[in-house]
Amino acid sequence: MTAPLPFEKTFPRVEPERLERAFTALTEVLSPGQVRRDEDTRQQYSRDESDSGVFPPDLIVFPESAEQVSAVFKTCQALGVPFTPCGARSGKSGGSLPLRGGVAVSLERMNRIRSISVEDLTAVVEPGVITGDLMKAVEAVGLFYPPDPNSWQFCTMGGNIAENAGGPRALKYGVTRDYVIGLEWVTPTGEILQVGRRTIKGVAGYDLVGLFVGSEGTLGVATEITLQLIPKPKHVMTALIIFDSVLTAARAVSAVLAAGVLPRTLELIDDVALRAVDGKAFHFPAGAGSAVILEVDGNVEEGLLAELAQAGEICERLGATQTLVAQNEEQREKLWSARRGVSTALRTLKPYKLSEDIAVPRSRIPEIIEKLKAMGTELGLMVATYGHAGDGNLHANILYEGPHQRALVETAIRRMLEMTVQMGGTITGEHGVGHAKRDYLAMEQSPAVLELQRRLKTFFDPAGLLNPEKMFPDPKRF
Amino acid sequence: MTAPLPFEKTFPRVEPERLERAFTALTEVLSPGQVRRDEDTRQQYSRDESDSGVFPPDLIVFPESAEQVSAVFKTCQALGVPFTPCGARSGKSGGSLPLRGGVAVSLERMNRIRSISVEDLTAVVEPGVITGDLMKAVEAVGLFYPPDPNSWQFCTMGGNIAENAGGPRALKYGVTRDYVIGLEWVTPTGEILQVGRRTIKGVAGYDLVGLFVGSEGTLGVATEITLQLIPKPKHVMTALIIFDSVLTAARAVSAVLAAGVLPRTLELIDDVALRAVDGKAFHFPAGAGSAVILEVDGNVEEGLLAELAQAGEICERLGATQTLVAQNEEQREKLWSARRGVSTALRTLKPYKLSEDIAVPRSRIPEIIEKLKAMGTELGLMVATYGHAGDGNLHANILYEGPHQRALVETAIRRMLEMTVQMGGTITGEHGVGHAKRDYLAMEQSPAVLELQRRLKTFFDPAGLLNPEKMFPDPKRF
Known part of the structure; x- marks a missing residue:
């Protein structure tokens, strides 16, 4: 069936x-x-x-x-x-x-940045604040909010909290959850709670902030968010490294990390994604079969140059054909807008797209990429892979013609997620389960763990009225 | 009463x-x-x-x-x-x-390090593994486990998970929670669950790892712990900065952070603590009224020297009388064993000691130190303050003669915690609530939040048999 x-x-x-x-x-x-x-x-x-x-x-x-x-x-x-x-x-x-x-x-009307404290390295915001607006406001006073979901120019902090949003910089700086220290939280039954703290450290009581961040709008909503920030790194350097194949690129990513270099981003774009986005914000060199965006940051320029050189050497030894270092902010922005544009550009290749955001242990990145390619060829489906290769989090997209290919697409998704889980991976690295991946969660989590989470949901929302039919597979079917 | x-x-x-x-x-x-x-x-x-x-x-x-x-x-x-x-x-x-x-x-017999993966930057350990043994094992292969509770030479990873242990390096690297990605967990009713993941990123389902870490042995125990690690920083530099008063030192700590320098530790030792520990592992310079241990790390030596110099200049401008940079590993270790020895050395000053580990927003560090001093003078109690001033987490100790001073000590604790909470702080930065601070949690958290946590405890442990009488104040009295 x-x-x-x-x-x-x-x-x-x-x-x-x-x-x-x-x-x-x-x-x-x-x-x-x-x-x-x-x-x-x-x-x-x-x-x-x-x-x-x-x-x-x-x-x-x-x-x-x-x-x-x-x-x-x-x-x-x-x-x-x-x-x-x-x-x-x-x-x-x-x-x-x-x-x-x-x-x-x-929550869009609750969109004020309530305060930013340079002394405490904290900010307090309402859930409707656009992530990019927060970034700009804190950077203006020398602070830095690292999480950078692809949609940072229009997504909101409340959504980032609900989904525990990631982004390219998660490689070095972690995800949304790592920056949330306190929440004003409205439970499904309408109780208003203050959870967490305003200090950098604190362990008073259970980590309710940890439980609520990433609960995908099923355990309540944040109405005020207290964030910890870091000092803004003084220097950023961005390089585009070109490879002739995605497998070579993936091996280079693994090798850079194994050498002890920790860039702030290590983004991978495969051949399909590269062709889709080429010539829009950015023209890739002729013959490019894959690209890696490597970005380093820090306070000492010499240190960054050394890191960039080390990573570049590793990549060249492993088959990189070209390394381009952005010379100014404009060039950096062009590179990043190419990367940000991939998701949209892929839509132009086929009428339908299903995007999975699998994550595997870092060492398995080349293997999963190879297997995804092989699967696409075998099933006759276009598969485009790109994303945060540095932390093993890849966006694998299945592009297809229409509903008549449903059975084939369903087969491809199941196979992709099965191979991911078999490699010790997860079916969602940063996008969440929600509606799109609900039916697949049982591939990764045991019946006992699923049941515990369903019971937790009922604990907070006995009538099951907040955001129903989400996250956990229907117990009648799984 | x-x-x-x-x-x-x-x-x-x-x-x-x-x-x-x-x-x-x-x-x-x-x-x-x-x-x-x-x-x-x-x-x-x-x-x-x-x-x-x-x-x-x-x-x-x-x-x-x-x-x-x-x-x-x-x-x-x-x-x-x-x-x-x-x-x-x-x-x-x-x-x-x-x-x-x-x-x-x-859990002490479950003490094997099950695996360390250089490629994935992960380790899998049993709960009885001593934290220091893990540190050494991963450092031997070029990796780094940052959390360093004072007791790292003998505490266990299971205990660190239960308490969400911190330590000096939390300033730059965060606490235990930030390194735990997966757990095998036995619930209070004896169910064995696999929660979390083996990948660096992952958002499948609720963050049960987040809920369990720091639950202080009241929601179950970890029987296997999957940790994410980072590459070991190539260089570490440690400086001891001497001040004539703790208030001057505290102001310098705030100023260093406000300038955008993020050392891996910024430890403060006040006059009482300094006198207690002086001459044991380390001889402090004559006239020292307070000391700060500032440690920086990274991969580029020049970068660290620049950071150290910047921090040193700020401290000198604000009144530091002397800056000593450790010249080798032996000197570094001497400094740190002095710092680690403070807690024990304070016991020699008076027969009884009560240690609170309050945390305040960073900007309030000088203020809380000043107020604690004044309170000690007013009540005629010896108060020693030391700890992780960089993240606002101070260990404030009340030293006293015996049970006959009970009323005075109780007054001092209440006042200390009240002023902490009034400054936006928490009654426990890293030690946990447990038994010692149970009666004070209601000063920080609302009845609704306490009740939610009690209900969560009952959700997991209906008969209340696992680790009873801990964390949440007795509802009959609060």
Whole structure:
């Protein structure tokens, strides 16, 4: 039997009478301008960047404070209406899609940077703050917020917290979770909690911040986020290293890391992805079969030059054909906009795209790349691989013609995830499980671990109304 | 009313018949050599480094596998006998003390390093591995495990996981939690779970690793730990900077950080602590009123020299009287053994010592130090402050004559913690709540957050038999 792909699935919806009651109640706890149900808005909030389907909410609300978020949650719980939080809807796993309709709770109006402290190296922000706006604001005062999801120019901090967003710089600096020290958190039943701390260190009580970050909007939402920052590195150097094949490039990435060099990014672009993006923001040299973007940072320029030289030598010994070092900020930005543009450029190659973000132990990077290539050839599917090769986190995309190829695509996904898990890898390195990968989580986690998480979800949300049908496979089927 | 200090408290114990049944059952699931109840062993397992009392267990068991740990937990649950895990009993908050007696579950025999992967930058260890042994083993192959609790020469990795141990290097490298990527975990009811991952990145499901690390032996124990490592920095430089007063030193620490320098340690020793430790491992210069140990590391020597010079200039501008740079490994080790010896040396000054490990936002370090001094003077108590000033985590010790000063000491602790919390700080930066700080957690966390955590504990351990009377204040009294 061929399972339906995520975008083909349907879920039970809320009855009209119940929705009408919800509309009335929500306009009472919020102001009328904070509740929408027009068709345009419903369509706008029906999709994200996961390509995993169109699921319009019935109502969309725009709370402006923790108290309003709490009131919305309590209203939905009282009326038995499902509700799903969302930010910029830039997620890659469908975490913000209101699968059963009901109420979409947009945090976008809570978009103030409340404070930045140069002395404490901390910032306090609301969930609707755009990640790039935070980056710029802290860099302006000499601080640095390292996590840089691909969508940093438009994604929001609340979404980053929900998904525990990563990005290229995770290689050296870790992911969102490593920078969140405190949260104001609204639980699924509408309780407002202060968890975590304002200090760099602290171990008072259970690590509820750890539990909530990455809970993908199923255990509540952040209404205020306290972040720790680091001093902004004084120098950054970026090199583009060209290889004639992706396998050679992957081996070089492994060798650079094994030599003890820790760049802030080691991004890989394979032949398919390179052809898709070539000539848009950036022209790759003729004959390029794969490219690696290596970026180092630090406070001492000589140190960076030494690191860059060492990495460059290793790459050349392993078959790099060319190393280009960005000479100024403009060249750096061109390189990065090419890298950021890959996801979008791949859409131009085929009508449909399914993106998996697998991660394997670092030493297995060349092997997984080789196996993905072979699988694509065998199944007759276009496979494009790119991403954060330095930490083993690859975005493997299956490009295809349309729904008639469903069985083939489903086979490819299963094989890809099976080989990943067999290598000690994970089915999601940074995008989350959400809707898109829900049916595959049982390939990685045991029934006991899945059951514990389902029970934890029920512990926080007994009626299961917050962001339903997400993360954990339907126990009736798995 | 004056509350009893932790070491004076008593708790209900298990009836002899039930213990006899437990002894019989445990010798059946383990071998006879793995179960002890002789007086010597009971005394040996009755205390830790928290100075918070003597609580002998009735039985001590030494499981050698996850399956045996599970069998012990299931036996204790079935018979209604409290059980408390322990490692090297080097904890500073009484987390491993069997307050109600019952069974002490020592993980010390599970002490193998199972694997170290240079290619993946990971290691897999059992909980009884001594932290220092792990450090040495990974450094021998060019890798680095940064967390360095003061007791690293004898504490165990399982204990570090339970307490989310910190240490001087946390300033640059973070704490235990930042290096744990996967756990084999035995729940309070004896279920064996594999949580987390073997890859550097991964966001599949809730962050159960995050929830379990730092749960202080109340939500289960780790029977296997997968760690991520980093390449070993090629160079380390250590400087001792002398000040005539602790307040001047604290201001210098803040200024170094505000200038964008991020050393791997910035340790502070105040006048009382300095006098206590002077002349033992190390002779401080005459007239020294306070000392800062500043250590930098990295791969490029010139970079470190530049950082050290910058930090040194800032300190001198702010009143440092002398800067001594360790010229070799022997000198470095002397400095550090002086720092490590402070806790023990303070015991020689007065018969009793209560150590709090408060943390405040970085900018408040000078202020809290000044206030602690003033409080000591006002109450007529000796207060010694030292620790990880760089991240705001200070070990503030109250030294006193004996139980007759109970009321005064209790007043001092409450005032100290109140001023800490008022400054946005936490009552425990790295030692944990355990038994020693249980009664004070309500000063920092709201009733709702405490209640949520109590409910989480009950979710995992419905009968409340694993490590009872820990972390959360008794709801009947708070």
